Amino acid sequence: MSLLVDRAFTALCWALAALGIALPVGIVAFLAVRGLSVLSLGFLVDAPAGLPLGSGGGIGPAILGSLALVGIGAAIAFPLGVGGAIYLSEYDPPRLLARAARFAAECLAAVPSIVYGLFGYAFLVVFMALKVSLLAGGLTLGIVMLPIILIGAQEALKSVEASQREAALSLGVTTAHALRRIVIRRAMPAICAVTVLALGHAFGTAAPILFTAATIFSRGDIGLSTPVMTLPTHLYYLTGEAVSFDHAYATGFVIVVILLAANFAALALKARVGRD
């Protein structure tokens, strides 16, 4: 009897693991099969056209807009996140402060994406009078990325062996020197890996930028004070208004391909950490 239960459980686990493979592969393959017919160089660089808007043309401005938003976000979140992590794990801050900061970061990481959007709207768009713009959306995405990078970088620094640090310090160099030449160098691949994941997350998320940066149409001119098209909000618009499912498949496929590339880059970086 118990042997039978064990067999059934094992079989169930195998089946669910197979589902765990089939789901992502299926989703990506589905988008690829349906989207490839629309995909062309023109689709990737042209502005949307046609009536209703988006049923023709391409997604060039959306790709540019998404990249610009994530770029601004990263320019803010990377130095703050890595700097904060270095202070927390290398400069021996008061224990209470360290715990409070970590707790704040974990809470921040769990804040629902739409609440980031609310905050960005109330604080940046309205209160700071930035209007719905690339800058407001980029700053909002920076806040979305910050806790992910901070927590990941802290873990990366923690996993550098103490012996390495002590060996460096015993040579009589300053803490800052040991940090720069030994610790950060060792932790860098893992820090880059988590940053890439954070970028990917920010790239695909729509809720924080829906009301802070996104617009339905732009010709692709990028300016800090103008709203931009983005890939996720464009896909939402194409589906929600039932504009063009062909274009939606292709847009979804482009998003997933870019994210897969980011994922593989992160994996490759992680593998590099494992090697040395």
Place this chain on the structure above:
Amino acid sequence: MLVGGATLLLIAFFVAREAAPALLADHGIIGFLFTDPWAPLADPPQFGIRHAWISTLLVTGVALAISVPMGFAIGAFLSEIAPRAIGSIVQPCIDVLAGIPSVVYGFVAYVLLLPWLADAFDLSTGESVLAASLVLAAMVLPFVASGSAEAFRAVPRELKEAAYAQGVTRFHVIRRVIAPHAASGLFAAVALGLARAIGETLAVLMIAGNSIATPASLLDRAQPITALIATELGEAGVGSAKYHALFGAGLVLLVIVAAINVAVWSAKGRLVAAR
């Protein structure tokens, strides 16, 4: 670093500040949460979010009921059953599943799941609590699976081997020895999945049906809190009653997620204390 803490406070402060008028309005918090309907066109307009939090609760509950057992099984598979080669295929696939953005899930569900549900249950479009729950289950699954695999792996090796040495089956060892030992890690995995499910926006916005009626069954349309905010914020004038009500809804989300996080932290604390 302080920026992290400051940002959190700033977010909480701003959302609370904009939410206050809605909570202090005629019917107070009780009206806002329990009795008032969402009726922006009524005279006077009323902005209660009962339908939204009931939708959130329903959708999240069903999603977790599906994804938690499945996630635990995949976690057990990765940690205890899978041969190395298989595990190294499944894990990246799970990671990819976690990386697919909400809007893509929403879109795929919109074109695949909705027609199928409409057919199977004879609904007009398939948009329903059930549809949203199924998609959320798929989105939460990788987080529960990875988290529980980690928790299972953290159980000391000697303990597992001692249990196997008794000659009992693997299922028995996992259920009676490994799972109880990994309990707080499993709890954390579920809690993180829960926080994610509650905050999920785009997918539920696209497939839950966006109806302001309170859902009474799994086949009814619904509008979780996140979808309510995403739908209405664009049309709410800054400083209007609706605007404040939406921030009130955001504050409710924030409070729920903060409570979950505190629970996770105290579980972690217990884990450390137990060692």
